[in-house]
Amino acid sequence: MSQENGPSVSSDGLHVTYSIKVDLETQGPPGEVVVTIKGLNSDGFKLDSKTLRGDIDGDSTLTLTDTTRATEQEAINISKWEIDKVAFSPKQQAD
Secondary structure (H helix, E strand, C coil): CCCECCCCEEECCCCEEEEEEEECCCCCEEEEEEEEEEEEECCCEEEEEEEEEEEEECEEEEEEEEEEEHHHHHHHHHHHEEEEEEEEEHHHHHC
């Protein structure tokens, strides 16, 4: 499974809204995928996190999107976003 994330940012002067996109590709069975990304400061400490989930078909791609808000001060301290965890649960086949 491969993944990529690329938050984009908009601001209203008080808050910052991050648009989060994670592209997934699997070469396996269908199932549910859960991805957690984290926003880190320059020292590597986690300041924010967001969990995205969705169902993916076997041998396919899936794009997960969401948004999260932070105050401008919090946003200034986030220097990068990265994948924290990826979990996959295959769908159970009917008997």
